Amino acid sequence: MSMVVINTSNDFNSTDFVAQMRGFQASDEARQKLFADMLERYTALLEEHETLKHDYSSERDIRRNYQREVDLVQGEVAQIRRELGNSSFVLALIDGDGVIFQDALLNAAANEGGSEAASRLQHAIRNHITSLYDNSGNWPIIVHIYLSLDKLAQKLASVGLIEKPSDLRKFAQYFSLNQSLFTIVDVGHGKERADHKIKEMLRTFNDNPTCRHIVFGGCHDAGYLLNLDQYKHHAAKAAHITLLESTPAWRGFAELPNFRRTRFDNVFRNTELPDYGYRMQSHPSIQPGLPSIPPGFQSSPRGTPTIPSPATTVSSLAAPANPTPDSLDSSWATVGKNGVPPKEKISIAPKSRSNKRWAYYNKDEQRLDEPLAPKDKAAYDAIDQRMKKAGKNLCNHWHLNKGKCVNGAKCHFQHEPKLTSAELNALQYKTRSLACKDRYCQNVHCYLGHQCSFEREQGWCPFPDTCNLRHTHGMDKVKASRWNEDGEMEQL
Template sequence: MNGYATINDLGDVNAQLRAFKDSDERRDAFVQDLVKRYSDLQIAHRALVHDFENEKQSRRTWQERFEVVERTTNILQGNVNNNCFALALIDGDGAIFQDALLQSANEGGSDAAHKLHTEIKNHLQSIYAASSSWAVCVQIFINLEGLAKKLYSCGIVKSVTDMYAFARAFSLNQPLFNIVDVGSGKERADHKIKEMLRLFIANQQCKHVILGGISHDNGYLPGLDQWRYDQATYSRISLLETTPSEPGFLALNFRTMRCPSLFRSEHLPAKPMNIALPVQTSMQPPIQPPIQPPKSQTLATQSPLMSTPQRQMPPILPTPPVSSGVPLVPRTPDPAPTLHPLLNNGRSKSVSSTQSNGSITPAQSAATPSPSESTWATIGNKGKTTSSYSIAPTPRRDRPFILLNAFDQRLDVPISKARASFEGLDMRIKRSGKVCNNYHIIGKCNEYGCEYDHGVRLGEGERTALRIKARQKSCPDLLDCRDPHCIYGHQCVWGSSCAYGEDCFFHATHKMDRTPVMRLFENDEIQLIQA
C-alpha cells in the first residue's frame, strides 16, 4: 500500500456507510418506539392517577357516610334496647276473670292486674334472660256492658256496677294496663286484636306478644297460621289459654301459658241461674176489719177527684167484682224484690220481674208506706166518707221492647201467623203497588220522596202479614240491634235446621241461644224473665 486508497478500499467504505446508515435508521426507529411507549405510559399513568383520586374521594365519602350510619344505628339500637316491651292482647269474651276477683270489685281489679303482671313477667323470664327490664302492656278488649249484664244475670256479681269498678281498678293499678270497652258486637274485639297484632309484630321494640282468650274462636286461626313458618316471628308469640283450646290452635304449637288463679277455665253458664235477691223488709200494715162501701155509691161509678193528692201505693191486690158486693179486705202483700240498677252508658235502669205465668210485676219504690197510706178502705182525704175510689190498676199501654238472651243477643218477638192476612196484603199490592213498610208497620215514614204506597194504612191482618214479610230481610245490626221499632229480622226462624246453611242471610244465628231472659224497653229499663 502506498498511502492512497484503491478502488477496493472505496467499496469497503461504502459498505461501512451503508452499515452506519442502517444502524442510524434502527436507532431512530428504536428511539421513536421508546418515545411512543413513554407517551402511552404517561397517558395510562394520568388515567390511573385520576382513578386513584376518585377512589380515594369515594372512600372518604363512604367512610364519612359509614360513620354517620354507625352513629345512627348505635343510637337506634340503644333506643330499642332501652324501650323494649311485651304486649298482651286479650279477648275479654274468652278470658273471664275468676268469680272471687269480679265480686271484690275495686280490690279484685287491683289484685287481678298485679297477678297478671307477675304471671307475664315470669313467662317472659323463662324465654328471655334479659327481659327483666321490659315493660308489660296489656290490652283487654271487651263488651263491658254486655259482660256486666251477663255476670249479674248469672248471679256472679251483686250489681253490674261491680264490673265497672273492677275495670277501673284494673286499669289504674298498672299504668300500661287497659280494659277497652268495644261495645256490643262479636267482631269488634276480633278486629281490634288482629289489627294490633299486625301493627306490633313488626315493631322491633315489641319483643313478645301474648294472645289471650282467643283459643275458643277459630276466626283467629288464619291470621296466626301465616306466622307459623316464620321462625323469627313464630318464637315471639305465646297463647294465654283460659278455656280448653280448639284443635286448630293446638296444631299451631305456639308457646302456651296458663293463669288458673286469674281466669275461669270454663265458660259462663248458657242460661242465668236463679238469683236469690235480697228482700226489702218493711212494716206490714195491720189487717183492717171488713168495711162495706156505702150503698149509695159503688166503686165502679166513681172516679178519683182531681184535687186528691196522689200517694205512693203498695202492690195492687186483686180487686173483687163490684157487683158481688164483696167488701174490700186487705191482706199482707207478698214481699217485693229489691231493685238492682242496671247501668247503660251512665244511665240507671230499673229492673222488674216477670213471673212464669207471664204476668208483669213493675219495678216498685223502695220507700216503705205508712199504715195509713197502705189501708185500702181509707183512700182519699182523711175524714171524708162521701166518696169512694176505684183501686183497680190503671191499664198501662204496651211499651215497645226487645227480647235478649243470656248472651245479650237480640231475639225476635214471635208474630202469630194466624192473625196475618196474606191474601188481603197481596190484593192491596196488586191494586196500589208495593207498600211502604215503615209507614204501614211503624206508622210513619221519614224518607223524602218515598216511592212506595202510603195511602190508607193496612188493616191489622194485612199489617201482620207485612211484618212477617219484612222480617225475611236481615237487619244490618242483626243480634246487636237495640231498636224496638226495627221491622227487620234478627234471627233465622228455622234455626239449626235451616236448609240454606251458610247461604242463609241469618246463618250466624243458626246455633244461638233462643231462650229469652230479659226484656229491654225504650227507656233502658230491663225486665228479667223468671223461669
C-alpha cells in the same frame, strides 16, 4: 444490526459507495423507528399511570365516603336500638267473655276489687316477662280486655259473683284507674265483636318491633286457632307470643308448637262459670292469693272453687213449702235473691206481657227473625201499584219505625199517606228479603232480614245460590235469649 464496512483503498468504486450509503440510511431508519417505538410506549405508560392514579384517587374517595356512611348508619342503628329499647312494651290481649277474674276479686267489685285485680295481673305479667327477657324491667305493660260488659254482668249477677250487674262497671273503672295502661273495653252485644278486635290487634302488633311480647288470653275459644296457626312454623314469631290459659284450653292450642304458655291462677278462674246461682258472702277486704269460696262450693286441690252440687243449688232456690201462684213468682223470678236487685235481675219466671219489642238470638248470639203474619196479596199488590204510580219507593224508616225518618221533608221516598196494617205487613215482607249487614244486630226496630224465611218456615230454601240471606242457611234456629229496647235480657 449489520456492520457497514468502509473501503479505504484508493480505488473508488461507486457501486460500493452507494451500497454503503444505503446501509447508513437503513441504520438511521432502524434507530429512528426504535426511538419512535420507545417514545410511543413511554407515552402510553404515562397515560396508563395517570389513569391509574385517577382511579386510585376515586377509589380512595369512595372508600372514605363509604366509611363515613358506614359510621353514620351504625350511629343511626345504635340510636334506633336505643329508641327501640325506650319504646318497647308488652301487650296483653284477653277475651274477657271467657277469661274470668277470680271469685274473690269479683265479689269485691264494688269495693276496689278491680284495683286489686289490676295489681295482681300487672305483677303476674311482669314476673312472666322477666323470666323470658333480660333488661325487661322497664318495659311498660299494656292490657286490653275485650268483653260484652252488660251480658257478662248479668251472668255474674245470676250466679252470685257480683251483687248487681252495675258492680261490674265499677270493677272496670277501678281496674283502669289502678294501672294507666290497663283497659277493659266494652264491645257491646255480639259474640264476634271481641274476637274481631283481638284478632286485628294480634295481627297488627305481632309484626311491630316495639311490641316485644304478646300475652294472648283466648285459649277457651277455638275461633282464634286459625289466627295463631300461621305462626306455628315461624319459631321467632311464635316465641313472641305467650298463650294464657285459664279454663282448660281447646285441644288445638295444646298442639301448637313453639308458643310459650302460662297460667295466672291467682288472677283468673281455672273453671268455667257455674250454671246456677249461689248466695254471696260479704268480703270486707281481699287478701291477695287467697280467693274466697262461696257456700255450696268444695275446695279443689288448687284452692279454687268447683261447681256446687245439685242439692245445694236447688235448696238455695227452693219454692215455699205450700206454694201459691204469687209465692212461686216471687221465689223463682229472681236468681240469687240477695245477689241481684229487682230492677237488674235475670228473670226465669214466665215472661210478663208488655208492649216492649224484643230481638231474639240463638245460642251463638246470632239474630233471629220473628215470623210475620200471613201476607195479604191484595195489600201486597196495592203497595206495588202505589210505588209504580208515584215512581218512587216507600220510605221504610217512616212506615216501619213509628214515623221516624232522619231526612224529614228532604226524603226522596214516600211518607204519606200512611199504610194500613195489612200494607205494613206486606212492606215488612219486602224489607225482610234484604239482608242486614250485622248477623248480631242489636237494633230492636231493625226491619231488614237476619234469617232466611224459607229455611225457617219450611226447612229449605228454593234459591240456595241466589238467596239474599244464603249466608244464614244452616244457622241454629232455636231461640236462646232475647233483648228488649231497654237493654234487658231474658234467657229462654
